[in-house]
Amino acid sequence: MQSPTDPAISTSWTDDLYRKAVEDDIKDYAIFLTDTAGRVINWNRGAERILGYSESEVIGKSAFIFFTPDDRAANIPELEMHVAATEGRAEDERWHLRKNGSIFFATGVMQTLRDEGEIVGFVKICRDQTEKIEAETAIRERQILHRLVTTQEDERKRIARDLHDHLGQQLTGLRLKLEGLKTNHSVEPAMIKALDETQELAFQIDKDVTFLTWELRPTVLDNLGLRNALANFVVEWSKNYDIPAEFHTARLRKTRLAPEVEIGLYRIAQEALNNIVKHAKAKKAEVMLEFGKEDVVLMIEDNGVGFDQASADRSKTKGQGRLGLVGMRERAALLGGTLEIESARLRGTTIIARVPARYAEQPKRTTKTSEEK
Secondary structure, three states: OOOOOOOOHHHHHHHHHHHHHHHOOOOEEEEEEEEEOEEEEOOOOOHHHOOOHHHHHOOOHHHHHHEOOHHHHHHHHHHHHHHHHHHHEEEEEEEEEOOOOEEEEEEEEEEEEEEEEEEEEEEEEEOOOHHHHHHHHHHHHHHHHHHHHHHHHHHHHHHHHHHHHHHHHHHHHHHHHHHHHHOOOEEEEEHHHHHHHHHHHHHHHHHHHHHHHHHHHHHHHHHOOOHHHHHHHHHHHHHHHOOOOEEEEEOOOOOEHHHHHHHHHHHHHHHHHHHHHHHHHHOOOOEEEEEEEEOOEEEEEOOOOOOOOOHHHHHOOOOOOOOOOOHHHHHHHHHHOOOEEEEEEOOOEEEEEEOOEOOOOOOOOOOOOOOOO
């Protein structure tokens, strides 16, 4: 019995193994051969899996069909073959076409095939890197979104401070001056009436500015945490828009949530309640905050007109934000969580944000030295 190492059969045996590995076993890489005109003459299983063509469908066809129309118009396939022919190899990173018309991002290399020094064809090896590219793109987009949200919060804080420190004080001064004019005994009754109306208008503007400042950045959120901020917001929101609302929460541990979690959940609640004002025509709203061992759940419910979720989902696929839902989903995603929506026409809406429970770091206690003691 001859062994694979027998010189008489070693070359044939290794060739068979190589052919089997390339054509059948290597499925993560598309490996195919072309002639000098770019027509496919050999096709492995990996190429079938990645590009979608069976061997019988693609043999004899131009490998140019794997390039996008824009790349074909720019003569990219010919350029790749030219570089491979002149330099021995041509590296490639670009989007390619599958049989079904979908595109994928591939990295690959083309090398020449020679017989006695003459170029007789090319071998192309490429790998589908779409998932990697999409993951990297998602990370970059998440980082950009995080920076935008952080910048937005900083700007909101600045505007809220300016409104409070400047416009708020000026409105208070205006109201005091109007009150002073009314005490002037020489002022006629008609003028007093006009001053009363102006003072009432100034009071309403002052009230609106105070509410706007508070919406932009509530100091209670920074000072007392999410639970107290939401409780205050629900009360003030209810008064301002004349919609009965209740806030419920379980007993909270002393440690506060991380600042980004608090502001993220607060903004979700704020957007959800503002949507109720704009769209829901609700008679009642409820906000619930629950703390679990591993996550925090925020729920906002209303008994308004609701909406058709199928339509909302279609709008989402078209890039249209329905009722601010896209922004709320993005905020939840930034916190590593999810946003669920339950709604139907005339049956109200429930929004549930569920995010990991990350808590603020507590300052480390330092051990007193013997001298301090």
